[in-house]
Amino acid sequence: MEAATTRIVPGSGVCTLINIFTVAPERQAELVRLLEEATEEVMRHLPGFISANLHRNVEGTRVANYAQWESREHFEAMLRNPQAQVHMRAAAALVEKFEPHLYEVVSTHARA
Amino acid sequence: MEAATTRIVPGSGVCTLINIFTVAPERQAELVRLLEEATEEVMRHLPGFISANLHRNVEGTRVANYAQWESREHFEAMLRNPQAQVHMRAAAALVEKFEPHLYEVVSTHARA
Numbered sequence: 244m245e246a247a248t249t250r251i252v253p254g255s256g257v258c259t260l261i262n263i264f265t266v267a268p269e270r271q272a273e274l275v276r277l278l279e280e281a282t283e284e285v286m287r288h289l290p291g292f293i294s295a296n297l298h299r300n301v302e303g304t305r306v307a308n309y310a311q312w313e314s315r316e317h318f319e320a321m322l323r324n325p326q327a328q329v330h331m332r333a334a335a336a337l338v339e340k341f342e343p344h345l346y347e348v349v350s351t352h353a354r355a
Numbered sequence: 356m357e358a359a360t361t362r363i364v365p366g367s368g369v370c371t372l373i374n375i376f377t378v379a380p381e382r383q384a385e386l387v388r389l390l391e392e393a394t395e396e397v398m399r400h401l402p403g404f405i406s407a408n409l410h411r412n413v414e415g416t417r418v419a420n421y422a423q424w425e426s427r428e429h430f431e432a433m434l435r436n437p438q439a440q441v442h443m444r445a446a447a448a449l450v451e452k453f454e455p456h457l458y459e460v461v462s463t464h465a466r467a
Contacts, residue, residue: 263454279464
């Protein structure tokens, strides 16, 4: 687990993936472990990967991945990567659903 | 619109709100404007607010807010704030649905 600090900056051209996983509470920890392994072993070594940030909710029912890729094309190439597909299938088998969408940052707002 | 850089750090105790809005494409721009106004005029002045980051998807069908609060209690106090409620009702009227959930950061991963 590498220390890292994701910075959110508008207009950077970064392609942001926000993936919300819905999961049974007894499987949340296992899902987090699986996503951490997938990110460390495969995702972070792929071209265009910038960062990933895993989040869990207190209720145990959700995991969110906030990830940054250099471009949509890099993200789509990852989807076709056989090693990545093994991990994605394992995650899909653990969860009720997952909702990945790609975004661009529009604006950021700091405390007054 | 204040320049700001959100930093995602595990173990900071920050309470992360990820709110995914589903919206008709012809209303996405209006929703972004409304959320920007709400954040600038109300949210960022409230106790415990750290940052908000608005994202839109290219397809026009979603807006995501990645926001940081000092604690769940600060976030819940915002929900009871009458000024904030005016903006939240206006946003709710524009969208098909919104799915706000609170998270803690588990781990971050940088490129290899």
